Amino acid sequence: MSRVLLGVMTLSCAVHADWTNPFPVKKCNGVVIEDIDIDTVQGYFTSGLLTSQQLTQCYVDRITLLNPYFHTVIEINPDALSIASSLDTERLESGPRGPLHGIPILTKDNIATADKVRTTAGSLALLNSTVPRDSHVAALLRLNGAVLLGHANLAEFADYIAYDDYSEGYSDRGGQTRNCFNATQQTSGSSSGSAQSVVCNLCMAAIGTETDGSILLPAMHAGIIGIKPTVGRVSRAGVIPGSLSQDTVGPHARTFRDAAYLLDAISGVDARDNATFRALLSGASTHANFSDAVANASALRGAKFGIPWDVLWSSTAGAVTHRPAFLDVFRQMEAAGAILYNNTNIPRIRELQDPYGWGDALDTPMELWARTYLHVDLYNGLDEYLNGLESSPIRSFEELLAWEDTNNASTGALGGGEIWVSGADNFLRANATHGVIDEGYYLAKLWRHELSKAGIDTALTHIDADGNLIQLDGLLVPMAGAGPYDSPSSGLPAAAHYPAVTLPVGQDPWQLPFGLGIWGPEFSEAQLIRFGSAIDDLVRWRGRPQHYNYDTTKIPFDPRWPGFFDTPA
Incomplete structure (x- = not known):
């Protein structure tokens, strides 16, 4: 979930043309690993140019270098190198078990791993707890030969500890967790560490919830790509x-094939x-070879997509701000x-969706009922x-x-004049x-x-x-933030239990x-x-983080487009 953030509302773009990236990605055993994909790595493994142990060590070294500034990783698996060596x-x-053999993967810190890495949802309260077994996800990753590199940082208890x-x-x-493009800007959503670790080149891919x-x-x-x-x-x-009614687990990766x-x-x-x-009850396959579905731009020929204009495209802040870029993608x-x-x-979109950004339409029966069953x-x-x-x-x-x-439950000042209030209102x-x-409870859940x-x-x-x-083959929705308003494009599929994907198409003046x-x-x-992969192949947008303002201590973040702090027209 994304929040309207606290703090002093001062504008600080601080993105300069003469900025030099302080954290360039070093070669690993002489091999370029910046923004590398799984197939390429497997080719290096096969040819002997790189081993899983070497790659894992390079990621451990990079985490050690960047984590004091970006806090994307909460704990490194102390056995990661020995696991990589055995693989x-x-x-x-x-021979390899499959495409994930020897691939270093980070898992969010709410996904249990029965190893030396503690699973705590980011909370000190669970620091001394022990899980009875691997989560099903972790067990399957191990079965497929992945190296569980450690746990990624997150919004504590996946955003559910506090709301206000x-x-x-x-x-x-x-x-x-800081944004690797510009550390004064937000990361958005509880799987912040998973996503930022991927784009920061701290792992090959990651799992979020x-x-x-x-x-x-x-x-x-x-x-990056999110599914x-x-x-x-x-x-x-x-x-x-957070809510067994709506919780799901999915990948963060640089490419659709990796995801x-x-x-x-x-x-x-x-x-x-x-x-x-x-899936059995619905007649769908319980498992599919999703990597076989990856396509190039030719798959768009004859594909039919809807544009739900009302609210999602017409008034939400990110869609309005970035409309020229989105129209170019449509063309x-x-x-x-x-x-x-x-x-x-x-x-009934206006009952379901806030007209300007993330979240349900406030104080409507839908929003109040949603709170009821989600809290239960x-x-x-x-x-x-x-x-x-x-x-x-x-x-x-x-x-x-x-x-x-x-x-x-404490209040304190944390740099730059901001006040951080740490509580548990939710x-x-x-x-x-x-x-x-x-x-x-049942009426609220069923209705929504x-x-x-x-x-x-x-x-x-x-x-x-x-x-x-x-x-139609799908509905196209904006995945864009502006000012304090984040993208609206998650609430409806979440409540419907439906799937969704996102792919990058551009960057704002604040580098986000x-x-x-x-x-x-x-x-x-x-x-x-x-x-999604067909559109991605067509647009081919990728940004390389320059780590602007990496040494900031501001909590929370500088705003963008301060005019959006008033209700946009």
């Missing part, structure tokens, strides 16, 4: 929960997560043979997770709240529900889910001026990337990867 030996003796007084990407354990926006929005501000799968595509077993390799590895049925049986798509349909609007989910999910730990001084939601009240709201699941699902389904079934029914998103129906990941 190098296995490659020589029996909060800095995005901050955790008590990991500190403030999302309840609402926490895969898509960090990928947007990192200028938010259908709820149930990937098991959440062993993931510290697809990760999704290939981690998707499938798991007996410890009933949601993973949804390129049409020249490549895509067919775009405007005003494929979502019914938070209470019950964390309570069950804590109770299931192998060892922990904290075993219940109430004990966690009591710990936060004693240890984490935990307090969840505690007030006592986890009671009643008629109101069904209305969001019906809205996307209706928009995907377009009726043209002649009354012809046209089934922005992107284009695609929504589709449930279990349409392969289709979204096909068309």
Whole structure:
């Protein structure tokens, strides 16, 4: 989730033409690894130009260099080098297990790994806890030969500890995640460390989680690929929960193919997560070779996309600010043979979406009801997770709240005149529900889910001026922030449990990337990867972070476009 951030509202672009990147990516054993993809690395492994152990060491060295400034990694796996070495030996003796063999991957610090790396959701409260087993995701990554390099930093408890007084990407354990393009600017979404670690060249790829926006929005501000799968595509077993109604796990990567390799590895049925049986019930494949769906720009010929103009494109701040760039992408798509349909609007969008940026329309029945069931989910999910730990001084939601009240409720100045208030207001709201699941809970969840699902389904079934029914291949949505308003393009697919992808298409004057998103129906990941990779091949936008303002201590962030702090016209 993304917040309107606290702090002194002073404008500081501080992006200079004569700036020299203080952290250029060094060669690894003589091999260029900056922005490298998995297929290229596997080629180096095969030819003997590079080993997994060497690559892992290079990433450990770079994390050690950058992390004091950008705080993207919360803990390095002390066994990563020995794991990489054993995988190098296995490659020589029996060949690679697949495309992830020997590839260093970071996992978000709410994804349990039963190793020497502690899983804490960024909280000091869980520092002395022990997980009973690998999460299903971690187990599958190991099975596929990935090197679990460590845990990425995140917004503490995946954005659910606080709502009112909060800095995005901050955790008590990991500190403030910084944006590698410009450290005075926000990272957006709880999987901040995962996304920024990829674009900072601290790992090959990373795994994040999302309840609402926490895969898509960090990928947007990192200028990388993010895939938010259908709820149930990937098991959440062993993931510290925000809401089991909406939680999902997905990849951050530099390319769609790399992201697809990760999704290939981690998707499938798991007996410890009933949601993973949804694909069976819906008739969809429980597992797919998503990497086979990766395409080039020729796949756009004849593809049909909708543009839901009302709210999403017409008034949200990022879409308005970056409209010329988005229109240029649309023109390129049409020249490549895509067919775009405007005003494929979502019914009741103004009940579902804030008209200017991220979040539900405030104080509407939808928004108030969403809070109701999400707070119940938070209470019950964390309570069950804590109770299931192998060892922990904290075993219940109430004990966690009591710990936060004693240890984490403080106010202090943290540089640049900003005031950081660290509290647990969202935990307090969840505690007030006592986890009671009643008629109101079910009505709230069902209403929001069904209305969001019906809205996307209706928009995907377009009726043209002649009354012809046209089934669209996806909905194009802006993935862009401006001022205090972040992208709106996460709430509806989150509530509908539908998949979405984002790809980078440009960069603003503050050096922050922005992107284009695609929504589709449930279990349409392969289709979204096909068309997302085709658009990516057409646009071919990639930004290289210059690490502007790397030594800033400001918390939270400098604003952009100060006029947007007033309601935009």
